[in-house]
Amino acid sequence: MLKHRSSKDVQDTHDLVMHTYYSDDASSRVHHLGLHKALCVLMGWNFSKAPDHSKAYQNLPAEVAAVNQDQLIIWPPHVIVHNTSTGKGKEGRMEGFGNKRMDNRVRELGLTGGKPKSLYGRDGGHLGITLFKFAGDDSGIRDAMRMAEYFEKTNRGRKSWARVQPPIPSKDDEKHHSLVEVDGRTGEKKRILYGYLATITDLDKVDSETKKKTTIESLREFTGSK
Template sequence: MAGGNHPKSSSHKPPPSSALSSYRKSRWESPKNPPSDQKPKPSPNKHSPAQPKSLPAPTHPSFSSHGPPLPYSEPPPPPPAYGFHMLERRTIVLADGSVRSYFALPPDYDFTPRHNSLLRPEFHFSPEAAGFRDRREYINGPGPMKRKFGVDEEKELQHLMSRANSSRDRLVGTSGHFDEETRAAKYMRTTPGAVGPSVVKHKYDEVDHAMLKKVFLHFVKVINENVALRKSYLVEDGKQGRLQCIACRRSSKDFSDMHGLIMHTYNSDNADLRVDHLGLHKALCVLMGWNYSKPPDNSKAYKFLPPDEAAANQDDLIMWPPVVIIHNTLTGKGKDGRMEGLGNKAMDKTIRDLGFGTGKSKSLYGREGHLGITLVKFAGDQSGLKDAVRLAEYFEKDSRGRKVWARVQPLSLGKDDENNPSLVTVDQRTGEKKRILYGYLGTASDLDKVDFETRKKAVIESRREIKASK
C-alpha cells in the first residue's frame, strides 16, 4: 500500500548514529550493549561490526613463541645491598708524614652472592632452544638476509661461546664466591700517591734498559766531573740559582729548584730525548740520595730514602778500571818550599809489603808540589776489581777508610802534621815517624780528586752488575 510501512523495512532499519558511534568508539574497548530494540543479529554481512579480539599478554623475549624458553630457571639476583651508609672513614699516614683519609667497606663485609644461581651457572646456549632452526640461521639470520662474505659459522659460534664463558669465569670463582683477585683489581689505582693498593708502572719499563743504563752512567760522569754543576745541584736543592736540563742542552728552560728539574726529566714529552731525560732523572736522584724507582709527584715522597740505601747507590758507581785513592802520602816540604811526598816506587813497595802487588801507583802533583794523594790503579777485569776491593777493605777494617778520613782531614788543617797523631805515628823503639795512610775505592763522586788523564779515560760502572756478570 502506498504511503504505508513495508513490514520488512522495520527489521532492517539501521540503528541511530549516536548508538553506532558509541559502539565503534575503540577497537580496544569492549563494545557497549546496543539498545534492546536494536540488537544486531549475527550475519555474515561484511558491514557488520566484528567482535574485537583480545590481545596476548606481553611476554619476556626469552619466552617467545619461536621455541622453548632459555635455560634460566630463576631471575637474576638483586645487586649487593651496600651503599654510602655502609662505608667507613679510614686514615693512613704517608711516608712524608701527611695524613690522608678515604672511604671503604667494613672489613667483615660479606661478599658472598645473595642467590644460589650465581654459584656456578652452567650456561649452555642452544640455537634450537632459542627458536632458530639451526646454527646457520642463528649466525646468518632468517630468510634471504645472508652475510655478504663467507664466514666459518662453526668457528664464530665457538668464539662467541668462549667469550661468554670467560666473562662468567672472571666474575665467579671456582668455589662459588667472587675471586679476591678480581675484587682487588677493581680497586687498583695506577696514579702515583694514591691511597690504598696501587700498581704504578714506572716509565723506566717503557724504554730499552741497556740504553737507559748507558745514558744513566754517562750523565753520572758528566755531573760528578763538573764541580760547579754538581755544587749547583747539591747546595740547598738547587734553590740558590736557576737550573737547566743538560739533556735538553741549549733548548732547556730554567727551573727554580731540583724538584722542578726532576719532574721535567721524568715527565718529558720529547720522544727523541726520552731515554736521555730518564737517564738524567736517575743520575740526579742518585746524586741527591733520593728514590729514583718511585715516580715523582707533588707530594715529594720520592725524596725519602733511608741513608743506608742512598749511600749504597752512590758507592755502587765506581771508576773503571778500578782505582784505590790513598791520602796522607806527604813527607814534608823541600828546600824550595814545595811539598814533597811518597813517589811511585816508594808507594809500590809499601803496597807490596801490605800484600797487594798487582796495583800500580801514581802520585798526584799540583802547583804547590805533591798533593798528598796517590792513586793505585788495577786491571779492568774481575781479578783487578777483586784486588782493589781487598785493598779498600784493608783500610776500612783498620778504621782508615773514607768516613774516618772525612773526619780527620778538617782537623789537620792549620796544625803541624808531624805532631798530629791522626796523621803521623812514631815507632816507640826506633823513634821513626811514619805517615798513617787512608784509602778507599774510587767512585763517581771522586772524579774531582784524580788527575785530568785518569778522569778522561775512566768510565763509570755499576759494581753490582760487574759482580753479577761473573
C-alpha cells in the same frame, strides 16, 4: 704519565730529573734513565720512585742514600789513598811520595795489582793523594776491593780518614799519632795510609785526566753475579 719536558725547559736539578725520566726519545731512552739514576744517587734521592712535582722522590733516609752512593764506583776501579804528603820543601811547595815509593809501600802491605798515580796541584805541590788504578775487569775489581777492604779492616778507611784528616797538610802532622807512626824496630817515622774505593762522590778528588778516561758503573753489577 706526566708530559715529556724539553731539555730547553730544564732550569734546576729537579727539572733535569723529570726530563731524563720522562724523555720520549726512544733512541736514547736507556741513556736518559741511566742519567736519571746517577743524578738521584748523587743528590741522595730515591731513583726507584717515579719523580713528580710533589718531589716526594727526594725524601730518602741518609743512610740509604749513602749506601746507594757507595755502589756507584769510578770505572776502571780506583782506590784513593790519603796522607801521602811529607811536608813543605825548600821552595815552600808540598812534597810527598812519588809513584815508585807508593808502589813499594802497598807491596809491603801485601797488596798488588794497582798502578799508582800521585796527584799534584797547579803550583806543583803534592796534594797528599795517590790514586791506584786497577784493570777494568773481574781481576781488577777484586784487587781494588781487596785493597779497600784492607784499609777498612785496619780502621783506615773512608770514615776514619774523615775523622783524622788535617785541614791543611803540614810538617806538624808528624806529631799526630793517627797520621804518623814510629817503626818499633828501626825507629823510622812512617806515614799512616788511609784508603777507600773511589765512588761517584769522589770525582772532585781525582785529576782531570782520570775524569776523562773513566766512567761510573754500578758495583752491584760486578759483585752480584759472583
